[in-house]
Amino acid sequence: MKKNYDVYGIGNALVDIVTEVDDALLKKHQVEKGLMTLVDEERQHELVQAIDLNGSDMKCGGSAANSIIAVSQFGGSTYYSCKVANDDMGKFYLTDLQKNGVDTNLTEETSPTGITGKCLVMTTPDANRTMNTFLGITSTYSVNEVNEGALRDSDYIYIEGYLVTSENGREAMKHAKKLAEENGVKVALTFSDPSMVKYFRLEMAEVIGDGVDLLFCNEEEAMLFTETDSIEKAREELKKVAKRFAVTQGSNGAMIFDGDTFVDIEPYKVEALDTNGAGDMFAGAFLYGITHGHSYAEAGKIASLASSRVVSKLGPRLEWHEAKEILNHLFEN
Secondary structure, three states: OOOOEEEEEEOOOEEEEEEEOOHHHHHHOOOOOOOEEEOOHHHHHHHHHHOOOOOOEEEEEOHHHHHHHHHHHHOOOEEEEOOOOOOHHHHHHHHHHHHOOEEEOOOOOOOOOOOOEEEEEEEOOOOOEEEEEEOHHHHHOOHHHOOHHHHHOEEEEEEEHHHHHOHHHHHHHHHHHHHHHHOOOEEEEEOOOHHHHHHOHHHHHHHHOOOEEEEEEEHHHHHHHHOOOOHHHHHHHHOOOEEEEEEEOHHHOEEEEOOOOEEEEOOOOOOOOOOOOHHHHHHHHHHHHHOOOOOHHHHHHHHHHHHHHHHOOOOOOOOHHHHHHHHHHHHOO
16 A cells, blocks of 8 residues: 655754855964864854855755755655754745645644754855755754654655764664564665764664665765775675665765665766765655656666756755756656
8 A cells, every 4th residue: 555655754953054164264264174063152153144145045954855856846745853942944944845745743832942954055166066064953853843744755865964962862863763664664774974984983873773774874874883994895894784784975966776786877078066865866866766656777877867956056945946857858758
């Protein structure tokens, strides 16, 4: 029997503020380039004050949210479980999520008092992206935000690796994974960022437990998690924790293990403007593909083309028509 949702996601709810900066600003304010850094509200405010936000783009975000919205844009049915406050940013987040066709546990009436999380995404001229994140109320994400009914009624659950940083977040990850396994829902997980694997490797391994159905990571994350010094060694080790996996390789495309064989996914050459959200888009487009009758190789092509399109513009999303154009381009015959 067909389930109501193709993908049910859990993760942080952050209002993304995407802006362009130069290396001098990062250096002056001692911002570590190319990484996601957790900051307090005061530090984030200091950076916002130093940056000209005219022309910046604001959207509901968070790693898994970007992926879930991508699934929706390609034509999938989705649900996102997250936590915002009852402030203006929280209301903006809920409205933007609904505008993108995503069902959610959020309501204006039940959102608690607090501060909605924000992520300042700073893109430099070399297309590198640096994120400073104030988690706000999403740092208290817990099992209480998991909608068990919606999860059971989904083909896949998609778990965001960033949740691993807090005990309550890890408990939510493990609770959702167990619930999915008990109800025949396939489990997909993303490592989200090299820092999550570098500093929370044991906690991530604890969440993975006896394995997941599908893992998303990049080369650096794969080698950090498996404690290997080459992607060839890492991919063999990953077979022990994931039935299938996709390893993104930046401008070199991606490597996918479909459970039997490795499939190399060719990159689409573009002029990169902003790498923010490339991995999120890859995961979302790939999940759409495998939940809509496409092989892992075909899903990889969708994901690779979608990622190339998203890095050639500012921000982590495509427009709705761009998602449809990708599918028409690849499968019009």
